[in-house]
Amino acid sequence: MPTQSPAAGAVAFRDSVRVEFDGDHADLVGPAGAIRLRPVRDGLRGVLSRLTEQPTPVADLLAPLPPAERTSVASFLGRAGHLLTWSITAGGRELARVEPTARGVAPRAGDVPSGVPLRLSRFAFCRSRDGALVLESPLTAVRIVLVHRAARDLVAALGTARTVPELTGADGHSADDVTALLGHLIGLDLLEAAGPDGRFRSDADPTLRQWDFHDLLFHSRIRSGRYDDPFGAVYPYTGQIEPRPAVKEPPSGPAVPLYRPALDELLARDPALTVALEGRRSVREYDDEPMTADQLGEFLYRVGRVRARHVPGDGGGDEVAARPYPTGGAAYDLELYVSVRRCAGLAAGIYYYDPVAHRLVLVNDDEADRHAMFTVASRSTGLPNRPDVLFTVTSRFQRLSWKYRAIAYATTLRHTGVLYQTMYLVAAAMGLAPCGLGNGDADLAARVLGLDYLRESSVGDFMLGSLRAPGDTTPPPDDTWHMANSPEWALAASAKLPKPTW
Numbered sequence: 001m002p003t004q005s006p007a008a009g010a011v012a013f014r015d016s017v018r019v020e021f022d023g024d025h026a027d028l029v030g031p032a033g034a035i036r037l038r039p040v041r042d043g044l045r046g047v048l049s050r051l052t053e054q055p056t057p058v059a060d061l062l063a064p065l066p067p068a069e070r071t072s073v074a075s076f077l078g079r080a081g082h083l084l085t086w087s088i089t090a091g092g093r094e095l096a097r098v099e100p101t102a103r104g105v106a107p108r109a110g111d112v113p114s115g116v117p118l119r120l121s122r123f124a125f126c127r128s129r130d131g132a133l134v135l136e137s138p139l140t141a142v143r144i145v146l147v148h149r150a151a152r153d154l155v156a157a158l159g160t161a162r163t164v165p166e167l168t169g170a171d172g173h174s175a176d177d178v179t180a181l182l183g184h185l186i187g188l189d190l191l192e193a194a195g196p197d198g199r200f201r202s203d204a205d206p207t208l209r210q211w212d213f214h215d216l217l218f219h220s221r222i223r224s225g226r227y228d229d230p231f232g233a234v235y236p237y238t239g240q241i242e243p244r245p246a247v248k249e250p251p252s253g254p255a256v257p258l259y260r261p262a263l264d265e266l267l268a269r270d271p272a273l274t275v276a277l278e279g280r281r282s283v284r285e286y287d288d289e290p291m292t293a294d295q296l297g298e299f300l301y302r303v304g305r306v307r308a309r310h311v312p313g314d315g316g317g318d319e320v321a322a323r324p325y326p327t328g329g330a331a332y333d334l335e336l337y338v339s340v341r342r343c344a345g346l347a348a349g350i351y352y353y354d355p356v357a358h359r360l361v362l363v364n365d366d367e368a369d370r371h372a373m374f375t376v377a378s379r380s381t382g383l384p385n386r387p388d389v390l391f392t393v394t395s396r397f398q399r400l401s402w403k404y405r406a407i408a409y410a411t412t413l414r415h416t417g418v419l420y421q422t423m424y425l426v427a428a429a430m431g432l433a434p435c436g437l438g439n440g441d442a443d444l445a446a447r448v449l450g451l452d453y454l455r456e457s458s459v460g461d462f463m464l465g466s467l468r469a470p471g472d473t474t475p476p477p478d479d480t481w482h483m484a485n486s487p488e489w490a491l492a493a494s495a496k497l498p499k500p501t502w
């Protein structure tokens, strides 16, 4: 027989919520948003006051109200979920609190099947938050604050599949605690009952199986709507921590000035945008002749140089920069390092690209380190070929996280994608062989580049080299490719791309 869990009983505003009455309206102000209620009549006013004082069973809140007001208070409790906390009690003590993290979410309790193995969802996790242990999951818009040790012990036991008789028998948990807590964990998708085949939903469901734990958590937190922490450009550290500058102080080391192309020369030589877009492709094999230092200089100038830097005056505002590719808030957190294997006119080495002075600064001349960087890159392609140069894209993370909550790292990855496409198009326009990479070793890069992993480490990698004659590398598509939308465009565009003449 399944055990019916009682719905969460007493409800209160969270400690972080303020209620401000003004005339006929009230503002409920929480850490991540506010609700204005209007009109606030006597019944609702009394409910709001009680919710600030102590946890009260919903039935006790509603009982003194006339029927019409009961409906509106019940609907308010549903809407204001992200401002409320609901107690789960057993044996006269509070076991846990359910805090909805989205509007319109309320606790739900499910049946607890008795002889069936139960286990935490693969997506559930515990962490310390505001000094308490909380249980969360990207699958559900609630946070469970594990108030009582009995609740913490039960959750820990459910890391392994257990039946209710095992929990209440050999494991020694109280039957009341099990009934009260597990019903809510099941109702909120934090706990799963084994199916007839003995498998749990988060392991067996084809959609859930294909989500890595960290990917789903990341996805659930970088879009608004499912979680209640401050979100977006909220400048959380103003007055506490100095922001990072828009442009990094270059490392000291031997510097090599780079070639600067002239705009008129590029305009005269460049293919049309459509030719570059349609003819662009990833190339992982290279000509016998290496690319040149002038090509590298032109490439970096067109992709990554700082065109301008804005330092705010007394009026305040953000320090920002301008470069050829766009970034959120003009923040420009990304930096480029260049591992040079072979490049005519430039010594092999690992360099920092100084985007203001447009020069390379040597940061590492160790051959074994260079070799290690190229080995990781070519492993990502599944080919033995090594490009002429390998770009390591790093982010100065605190540049974004000083301004943005929740979305800082997601924004970095978006910037990396924007930079990749800029590199692809410039390489196509210049007749070079480009290839973006999806995998790189950030620990190796931090060591080799002399960086602190938490302040600046690698988020992308991009290979570049000299292009063989186009015909050599672009075999026509075979019949496993089902052509759509004028594929001859791409072929015709490839034919119009610059021939490698440098």
Ligand SMILES: Cc1cc2nc3c(=O)[nH]c(=O)nc-3n(C[C@H](O)[C@H](O)[C@H](O)COP(=O)(O)O)c2cc1C
Pocket (backbone or CB within 6 Å): 280, 281, 282, 283, 284, 380, 381, 382, 420, 435, 436, 437, 438, 439
């Ligand atoms: C973000 C990203 C990651 C990539 N990762 C790799 C990689 O690790 N190894 C590789 O050989 N190609 C990689 N590529 C290149 C893709 O395989 C390539 O873009 C795709 O096959 C389409 O071919 P095309 O670029 O020639 O149009 C990556 C491309 C991007 C944009």
